[in-house]
Amino acid sequence: MTKFAAIKGFVFDLDGVITDTSVFHSQAWHQVADKVGVKWDDTLADALKGISRMDSLNLILAKDHKENDFTEEEKVALATEKNDNYLKLVNQMTPANILPGIQAFLEDLKAQGYLLSLASASKNSPLVLKKLGLSDYFTKSVDPASLKHGKPDPEIFRRGAEILNLDPAACIGVEDAAAGVQSINGAGETSIGIGDPQVLAAADINFTDTAQLTLANIKAALD
Structure with a gap:
C-alpha cells in the first residue's frame, strides 16, 4: 500500500x-410501477440498484408478468418518463443533500x-x-x-x-x-x-x- x-x-x-441519489431513482421507478399497475416493494427497489434503465423497467414488468403487455416504443417511453421524473427530483436537491x-x-x-x-x-x-x-x-x-x-x-x-x-x-x-x-x-x-x-x-x-x-x-x- x-x-x-x-x-x-x-x-x-x-x-x-x-x-x-438512489432514493430519487427509487421514487421515479415507483411512479412508473404505479402507472403500469405493478405493486412496489423493498425487494423490487433493491433489485434495481446499479442496473441500466431498460433492464430495470423489464424487471418491474416481469414482477407481475407484464413484460409482453408493452411494445418496445411504449417501453422506451416509460423509461424516458422515469428519467424525466428523476431529473425533476434532482432539480430539487440542495447542499443539504x-x-x-x-x-x-x-x-x-x-x-x-x-x-x-x-x-x-x-x-x-x-x-x-x-x-x-x-x-x-x-x-x-x-x-x-x-x-x-x-x-x-x-x-x-x-x-x-x-x-x-x-x-x-x-x-x-x-x-x-x-x-x-x-x-x-x-x-x-x-x-x-x-x-x-x-x-x-x-x-x-x-x-x-x-x-x-x-x-x-x-x-x-x-x-
Missing part, C-alpha cells in the same frame, strides 16, 4: 459517497493542495454537483460518454488519475460499491470503501460512513 506522503490526488465516485462530513473533507483537501476529480458513470453528475454547490471542487470530471467499459473495469478510475496528470499510485479512489472498489484496485490506486466492510472487503481502507472520511483517519490507516 502507498504511504500517505506519496498521495497527491483523490478520485471520487458520486452516488453513495458525495450524495445519495451532501452526505455527512463530505463538505468539510473537500474543503480540507483543497486547502492542503490535493487534486480532485470525479469518476461517476452518471450523465447527470454535472447537474447534481451544481445543485449541491460543489462544482468548484470538481473542475475535472471523467466524461462517462468517453468510456468503453463500466465498473468493475478500471478504466474510469485510471482516467480519473489521467485528467489530474497523476500516476494512479499517487491517487486514492473513494467508492461505496464493490464493483467500484474493484475498479480502483485495478487502476493501481489506493481504495477507500465507504459502507459495510464485509461487502467492501477488497478495499485498502474501510470506513462505515462518510463522516469518518478525514485526512487524519486516512493517514492513520496508511501509516
Whole structure:
C-alpha cells in the first residue's frame, strides 16, 4: 500500500459517497410501477440498484408478468418518463443533500493542495454537483460518454488519475460499491470503501460512513 506522503490526488465516485441519489431513482421507478399497475416493494427497489434503465423497467414488468403487455416504443417511453421524473427530483436537491462530513473533507483537501476529480458513470453528475454547490471542487470530471467499459473495469478510475496528470499510485479512489472498489484496485490506486466492510472487503481502507472520511483517519490507516 502507498504511504500517505506519496498521495497527491483523490478520485471520487458520486452516488453513495458525495450524495445519495438512489432514493430519487427509487421514487421515479415507483411512479412508473404505479402507472403500469405493478405493486412496489423493498425487494423490487433493491433489485434495481446499479442496473441500466431498460433492464430495470423489464424487471418491474416481469414482477407481475407484464413484460409482453408493452411494445418496445411504449417501453422506451416509460423509461424516458422515469428519467424525466428523476431529473425533476434532482432539480430539487440542495447542499443539504451532501452526505455527512463530505463538505468539510473537500474543503480540507483543497486547502492542503490535493487534486480532485470525479469518476461517476452518471450523465447527470454535472447537474447534481451544481445543485449541491460543489462544482468548484470538481473542475475535472471523467466524461462517462468517453468510456468503453463500466465498473468493475478500471478504466474510469485510471482516467480519473489521467485528467489530474497523476500516476494512479499517487491517487486514492473513494467508492461505496464493490464493483467500484474493484475498479480502483485495478487502476493501481489506493481504495477507500465507504459502507459495510464485509461487502467492501477488497478495499485498502474501510470506513462505515462518510463522516469518518478525514485526512487524519486516512493517514492513520496508511501509516
